[in-house]
Amino acid sequence: xxxxxxxxxxxxxxxxxxxxxxxxxLLAMGAMLAYDLRQYRESGFADLATQAxxxxxxxxxxxxFDDVRDAxxxxxxxxxxxxxxxxxxxxxxxxRIASYARDPAATFPTLPESDGFxxxxxxxxxxxxxxxxxxIIGTVYLRADYGLHDRxxxxxxxxxxxxxxxxxxxxxxSRPLQRALTRPLLAITEVAIEVTEKRNFALRAEKLSNDExxxxxxxxxxxxxxxxxxxxxxxxxxxxLGREVSERGRAEEEIRRLNAELESRxxxxxxxxxxxxxxxxxxxxxxxxxxxxxxxAIDGFSQALIDDVGDALPAETxxxxxxxxxxxxxxxQLIEDLLNLSRxxxxxxxxxxxxxxxxxxxVAADLQLREPERQVEVKVWDSMRxxxxxxxxxxxxxxxxxxxxxFTGKAARAEIEIGEMRGELRRVFFVRDNGAGFDMAYAGxxxxxxxxxxxxxxxxxxxxxxxxxxxxxxxxxxxxxxDSKPGRGAVFYFSLEPAEPAAKFGT
Amino acid sequence: MGHLIGLRLRLLLLLALLPVxxxxxAQAERGELQIKATFLYKFGGFxxxxxxxxxxxxxxxxxxxxxxxxxxxxxxxxxxGRNVQGRPVGVRRLKRNESLAGLHVLFVGQGETAxxxxxxxxxKGRPLLVVTESERSQPRGSMINFVTVEDRVxxxxxxxxxxxxxxxxxxxxxxxxxxxITG
Numbered sequence: 001x002x003x004x005x006x007x008x009x010x011x012x013x014x015x016x017x018x019x020x021x022x023x024x025x026l027l028a029m030g031a032m033l034a035y036d037l038r039q040y041r042e043s044g045f046a047d048l049a050t051q052a053x054x055x056x057x058x059x060x061x062x063x064x065f066d067d068v069r070d071a072x073x074x075x076x077x078x079x080x081x082x083x084x085x086x087x088x089x090x091x092x093x094x095x096r097i098a099s100y101a102r103d104p105a106a107t108f109p110t111l112p113e114s115d116g117f118x119x120x121x122x123x124x125x126x127x128x129x130x131x132x133x134x135x136i137i138g139t140v141y142l143r144a145d146y147g148l149h150d151r152x153x154x155x156x157x158x159x160x161x162x163x164x165x166x167x168x169x170x171x172x173x174s175r176p177l178q179r180a181l182t183r184p185l186l187a188i189t190e191v192a193i194e195v196t197e198k199r200n201f202a203l204r205a206e207k208l209s210n211d212e213x214x215x216x217x218x219x220x221x222x223x224x225x226x227x228x229x230x231x232x233x234x235x236x237x238x239x240x241l242g243r244e245v246s247e248r249g250r251a252e253e254e255i256r257r258l259n260a261e262l263e264s265r266x267x268x269x270x271x272x273x274x275x276x277x278x279x280x281x282x283x284x285x286x287x288x289x290x291x292x293x294x295x296x297a298i299d300g301f302s303q304a305l306i307d308d309v310g311d312a313l314p315a316e317t318x319x320x321x322x323x324x325x326x327x328x329x330x331x332x333q334l335i336e337d338l339l340n341l342s343r344x345x346x347x348x349x350x351x352x353x354x355x356x357x358x359x360x361x362x363v364a365a366d367l368q369l370r371e372p373e374r375q376v377e378v379k380v381w382d383s384m385r386x387x388x389x390x391x392x393x394x395x396x397x398x399x400x401x402x403x404x405x406x407f408t409g410k411a412a413r414a415e416i417e418i419g420e421m422r423g424e425l426r427r428v429f430f431v432r433d434n435g436a437g438f439d440m441a442y443a444g445x446x447x448x449x450x451x452x453x454x455x456x457x458x459x460x461x462x463x464x465x466x467x468x469x470x471x472x473x474x475x476x477x478x479x480x481x482x483d484s485k486p487g488r489g490a491v492f493y494f495s496l497e498p499a500e501p502a503a504k505f506g507t
Numbered sequence: 508m509g510h511l512i513g514l515r516l517r518l519l520l521l522l523a524l525l526p527v528x529x530x531x532x533a534q535a536e537r538g539e540l541q542i543k544a545t546f547l548y549k550f551g552g553f554x555x556x557x558x559x560x561x562x563x564x565x566x567x568x569x570x571x572x573x574x575x576x577x578x579x580x581x582x583x584x585x586x587x588g589r590n591v592q593g594r595p596v597g598v599r600r601l602k603r604n605e606s607l608a609g610l611h612v613l614f615v616g617q618g619e620t621a622x623x624x625x626x627x628x629x630x631k632g633r634p635l636l637v638v639t640e641s642e643r644s645q646p647r648g649s650m651i652n653f654v655t656v657e658d659r660v661x662x663x664x665x666x667x668x669x670x671x672x673x674x675x676x677x678x679x680x681x682x683x684x685x686x687x688i689t690g
Contacts, residue, residue, distance in 0.1 A: 058679075060679065061553065061677075061679040061680055061682060061683040062682070062683050064546075064549050064552070064683075065546055065549070065662070065680075065683045066542070066659070066660075067661075067683040070682055070683045132552060133552055133589075133590050133591060133592065133593070134590055135589070135590075
């Protein structure tokens with residue numbers, strides 16, 4: 001059966017045809033053979049029984065009258081039946097009185113047996129009693145060729161010839177049929193190979209028959225057309241894609257070029273800016289520094305005037321001098337603040353472990369020293385520490401705590417609290433007061449230089465302090481913000497490290 | 508097993524054959540007397556009597572024996588309970604001058620050789636199978652005559668007397684006769 005799964009379709013078809021033919025033939029012949037052999041056996045038995053009956057009747061008188069000669073003659077007549085191998089007549093006493101054998105060496109049963117025939121080897125053997133007037137007068141013994149083997153051999157021979165001839169005929173007849181079956185298939189196969197090799201989807205298989213293979217050819221052609229169309233579309237879209245890709249490449253090239261240009265421009269601008277900035281700061285520092293000389297001269301000589309000729313001056317002019325002095329002192333403070341702002345912007349940041357609690361207490365103590373008459377309750381949390389530049393942090397605290405001190409000036413019971421909030425990523429310090437507070441609508445202006453939310457009459461100041469604080473905090477990578485309501489105090493928060501290492505805060 | 512069954516069958520067969528076989532075995536001892544007795548009643552199976560020879564379909568085939576008392580005795584023994592052509596067999600010992608009427612077979616033994624011709628004359632023309640035992644030749648009027656050939660009992664058949672007696676003797680019987688006299 002293996003060849004049914006291997007080999008060409010032609011071989012398989014041939015195999016199927018021959019196998020079916022062989023199976024049909026074998027079945028038919030087997031049935032015929034079985035039927036015939038049965039018939040043969042029955043007819044053989046019947047034949048032999050008849051033969052025995054005839055012989056018995058013919059020899060009945062011989063047996064009756066014990067005529068051995070006549071009995072022998074009767075038996076020997078069986079010579080003309082070549083099938084009979086041996087025959088014998090037994091008289092009523094069971095004695096063999098006549099016998100015949102084709103083969104002289106044949107032996108005979110010593111005693112007759114009961115009626116009936118059986119197959120012994122390739123012979124049919126049997127006995128038949130001779131009855132005359134209801135008396136058993138003797139028995140016929142017959143042995144004849146069964147011929148089953150010969151018949152079987154003959155049948156097998158005929159069968160072999162028939163099978164061979166039938167298979168040959170089937171083979172010969174099925175060849176053209178098979179070719180009719182496989183030729184259209186082969187044609188389709190060739191077209192398929194050609195299509196694959198040449199990538200020519202315009203080829204078409206020829207429809208050679210109207211059967212399933214014909215439909216296969218049609219389906220194949222439809223598929224080819226579909227593939228051809230899909231291939232064309234694919235190629236077109238590939239071309240489009242290629243064009244798009246190259247365009248995109250050009251665009252990217254352009255973007256890279258622009259970027260590079262932009263970067264170089266930014267670098268250029270930055271260095272210009274840095275240069276300008278440095279110049280500006282240097283200028284600012286120089287101006288502030290140099291302004292102090294004349295200012296000190298104005299202040300000093302105004303004092304000298306008051307001291308030397310103060311009493312001689314008309315009473316209404318003396319306050320002018322006092323006003324000049326106050327203005328020069330204010331200006332001095334302004335210059336000082338500007339210098340501070342400039343200072344915190346310059347120089348290297350030198351971080352170290354700072355005891356913030358201690359620093360806050362010192363700042364508060366300084367303020368108390370400056371204004372001993374003020375009653376302010378200052379609360380500083382214990383063991384606050386920070387990794388910061390001590391000089392800058394002190395400047396920031398001086399500004400924040402100083403502001404709190406200043407804006408609680410009109411409070412009934414001034415309170416200032418300095419503490420910290422520890423988050424997971426960073427800690428935030430705060431300075432809280434119960435002073436004047438401010439409107440959050442102006443919170444955006446809070447940290448810009450020279451912006452003041454309160455009039456100089458209520459709370460004196462230069463408007464530079466919070467700008468300085470913001471600069472310091474920003475230099476540490478932190479952030480400063482505020483929360484307040486007018487008349488309800490204010491809280492200023494600041495951190496000294498980035499919320500996240502890469503993130504930048506501040507305005 | 509097959510052998511055993513075969514043997515048993517053979518024994519059964521022998522038992523079934525015993526009534527015949529008993530008589531047959533005696534033949535070896537009692538010699539030709541018994542054979543002749545057997546033959547005598549068996550001849551009846553090969554002879555057609557004319558219609559009217561029997562009074563009824565089942566009336567007996569009567570065998571008359573004269574001049575052979577020993578044979579008659581043997582015949583009575585052998586034929587007892589036997590059938591010929593579906594009829595029982597009867598044996599009658601005939602005395603001198605006794606009528607032959609009602610007989611179907613007549614055996615004239617050697618004890619009546621002297622009166623043989625007379626008896627045969629008497630039987631002539633009757634539907635009566637006449638059997639004799641003359642060693643010399645077939646007596647005139649005898650239809651079947653026993654002879655001894657090579658120590659075996661055989662018989663000759665003369666057809667003419669049978670035809671006269673309106674008897675038909677079966678060809679099968681003729682086939683086993685030693686000699687058939689047709690003249």
